[in-house]
Amino acid sequence: MSTLSGLFTTIVNMSITASYVAVVIILVRLLLRKAPKIFSYALWAVVLFRLICPLSFTSSFSFLGLLNIDLQNNAGVLEYVSNDIGFMQEPTVQSGIGSIDSAVNPSLPQTTPIASVNPMQIWMDVFSLIWLAGIVVLLSYSVISYIKIKRQLLTATLVKDNIYESDLIGTAFVCGFIHPKIYVPVDVGDADLSYILEHERTHIRRRDYLIKPVAFLAFILHWFNPLMWLSFALMSRDMEMSCDE
Incomplete structure (x- = not known):
């Protein structure tokens, strides 16, 4: 199996574990x-x-210990999908949930004697290539979006300290690593400004501007895991609601 496929398999295994935790x-x-x-945020x-x-x-005593999953190597890495699945005569996955395994495993491509390459491989x-392409697309979109925001903020006016106002944004936020x-819209009233600034300062104190990226x-x-987007x-x-408490 190629290095990329091996990396993708590792990510899939990590994603499944994270799904159980989520x-x-x-x-x-x-x-x-x-x-x-x-x-909840923590x-x-x-x-x-x-x-x-x-x-x-x-x-x-752990949640993962309740699942019927074998550790496939001495490093303590849970392998729901084996790194050797591309070379198995009968590829199988072990999710720890029998109903899922019984539904997925029969649909996996089996090795045929006349095939020069294992279909699963x-x-x-x-x-793996689709996964990598998705990463490239999302990273590119994120970088382009960040550059656009930074360009919009070039015309922002300094109010005081690290507080700026701009007529090109619709909501307050923290920007910078x-x-x-703190950037706020120009039309924010004085009654709301103190509340908004305290909200954004809480983000800064907690380093949310680093945690979220x-x-x-x-x-x-x-x-590829919809549960992770949720x-x-x-x-x-x-994160946002905890700043208002």
Whole structure:
């Protein structure tokens, strides 16, 4: 299997683990509806960790330990999809949920004696290229969007300290990675300005202007997983709501 296919398989395995964790956090959020949103926001750090760390720490007391999954290597990496799936005579996946496995495994292409290349290997190479293309598209779109925003902010007027106002934006936000600045629309009334500034200052104090881009980059690696997009949307909502408390 090619290096790209191996990397894609690793990402798929990490994404499946993160999906299990995300489902648990979504359910926990329902129990924390009346609690401060900062607690819900903090929980998403677990999903982010699972998205970027391939290692899994399972025990009989952990949630992942309840799943019927074998560790395929000594590094402690959960392999729902084996890195050797492209060379298997009968490719299988082990999701930990029997009904899913029984539905997916029969549909996987089997090796035929007359074939010079395992069909599953071809499919994994194709999926890997699609995955890489998706990353390139999303990263390109993000960079272009950021450049457009920065150009709009060139005409912003300094109010005081790190606060700027612009007539080209419709909502307040923080922009910048090293020296973050607060940008507000010019038509914001004095009654709302203090509230808006405190909201944005909270983002800066918590380093949300760094956390959200890092999370977005992690989610881009897992763009094929719709549950991760839902997680990113819920995390962003919890981030914003926790700033208002």
